[in-house]
Amino acid sequence: MARWCRCSSALSVRWWSIRRRRPRMFSARTTDYWREMRKLFVVELTSVSRVHSFAYARAAEVARLVDTLAASPPGIPVDLSCALYQLLDGIIGTVAFGKVYGAAQWSPERAVFQDVLSELLLVLGSFSFEDFFPSSALARWADALAGVERRRRRIFRQVDGFLDSVIDKHLEPERLSAGVQEDMVDALNTFAGGIDTTAITAIWIMSELTRNPRVMQKAQAEVRNTVKNKPLVDEEDIQNLKYLEMIIKENFRLHPPWTLLVPRQTMQPCLIGGYNVPSGTRVFINIWAMGRDPMIWDNPEEFYPERFEDRNIDFRGSHFELVPFGSGRRICPGIAMAVASLELVVANLLYCFD
Numbered sequence: 001m002a003r004w005c006r007c008s009s010a011l012s013v014r015w016w017s018i019r020r021r022r023p024r025m026f027s028a029r030t031t032d033y034w035r036e037m038r039k040l041f042v043v044e045l046t047s048v049s050r051v052h053s054f055a056y057a058r059a060a061e062v063a064r065l066v067d068t069l070a071a072s073p074p075g076i077p078v079d080l081s082c083a084l085y086q087l088l089d090g091i092i093g094t095v096a097f098g099k100v101y102g103a104a105q106w107s108p109e110r111a112v113f114q115d116v117l118s119e120l121l122l123v124l125g126s127f128s129f130e131d132f133f134p135s136s137a138l139a140r141w142a143d144a145l146a147g148v149e150r151r152r153r154r155i156f157r158q159v160d161g162f163l164d165s166v167i168d169k170h171l172e173p174e175r176l177s178a179g180v181q182e183d184m185v186d187a188l189n190t191f192a193g194g195i196d197t198t199a200i201t202a203i204w205i206m207s208e209l210t211r212n213p214r215v216m217q218k219a220q221a222e223v224r225n226t227v228k229n230k231p232l233v234d235e236e237d238i239q240n241l242k243y244l245e246m247i248i249k250e251n252f253r254l255h256p257p258w259t260l261l262v263p264r265q266t267m268q269p270c271l272i273g274g275y276n277v278p279s280g281t282r283v284f285i286n287i288w289a290m291g292r293d294p295m296i297w298d299n300p301e302e303f304y305p306e307r308f309e310d311r312n313i314d315f316r317g318s319h320f321e322l323v324p325f326g327s328g329r330r331i332c333p334g335i336a337m338a339v340a341s342l343e344l345v346v347a348n349l350l351y352c353f354d
């Protein structure tokens with residue numbers, strides 16, 4: 001349990017769980033363990049060929065979404081947030097757990113897991129005394145009194161239970177003998193951080209487009225002029241959609257899903273902006289505020305993708321004014337996967353629907 005308290009990254013829960021099941025796979029030292037985990041994850045997720053090899057999952061889920069929306073009766077509102085959440089759950093779930101994730105016999109576990117995930121992210125984003133006073137017994141006591149500790153334990157057990165069933169399903173003899181294509185569980189069982197973040201981003205993009213008709217029309221014109229005589233936009237078309245790329249950047253500026261990034265702790269004393277920061281200090285980076293800082297951005301509250309036309313700013317960690325995926329050694333390894341999914345789904349929604 002101490003591990004959970006010290007590192008509030010959603011993913012650490014999962015990794016802890018795997019470690020318990022496979023104790024000999026990792027070194028006893030936490031840093032070695034994290035380094036190994038990250039290496040595995042990066043190899044499995046970020047290489048261009050790996051992301052490309054999962055194009056089938058993205059294409060299948062986007063086609064399913066378009067069919068579902070097209071089949072809904074005209075004039076009746078649809079819950080796009082729910083549909084986008086399911087889409088991302090389907091994509092990342094298939095990538096992580098294989099095609100079995102979409103199978104009907106998994107529906108009950110998936111439904112429960114989605115609820116647990118939402119609660120997990122709520123807990124991560126909510127106030128905890130221990131975040132502000134990491135080594136204080138009093139803070140732990142206050143958290144216990146406020147019920148934070150109990151809630152964490154419950155979520156932890158539920159997530160653990162879900163992962164146990166995932167691992168068990170992967171160890172089923174029929175699956176092994178059927179020569180099923182290897183997925184990420186076979187290398188590493190961690191993915192949930194990717195579903196919510198990507199779904200929330202897709203939902204924000206569609207919300208911003210809806211409330212900015214000018215941007216919506218321009219984006220729609222771009223995709224419809226670029227892609228012609230095809231039922232759906234495919235991944236090869238995406239590289240020509242420059243305005244869509246700017247929309248995604250603009251959205252990350254205003255609506256980064258991890259508003260304070262993931263908490264980190266200083267390993268040695270350092271001096272930042274004239275302040276002495278002792279070692280062991282818990283550090284939050286408020287990228288939500290940075291994205292709205294008038295010293296950095298003109299009219300920061302306005303959703304204006306064109307601001308990126310003449311500014312060579314990317315979100316992959318080298319331009320510190322826009323770091324929705326973090327930066328440096330612990331930058332999110334899921335960037336390529338997230339961006340590929342976002343671009344494909346938004347382009348198809350713009351192409352297929354008004």
Ligand code: HEM
Binds near residue numbers: 194198332333335
């Ligand atoms: C819009 C989508 C996403 C956003 C904004 C996002 C953002 C982040 C951020 C801010 C971090 C912490 C980086 C730091 O501390 O410097 C992180 C870590 C991580 N993300 Fe993502 N992420 C997204 C999608 C994904 C996806 C799709 C996956 C995988 C399927 C993923 C897997 C991970 C993992 C494994 C880590 C932990 C890395 C480590 O601690 O070394 N993320 N993400």
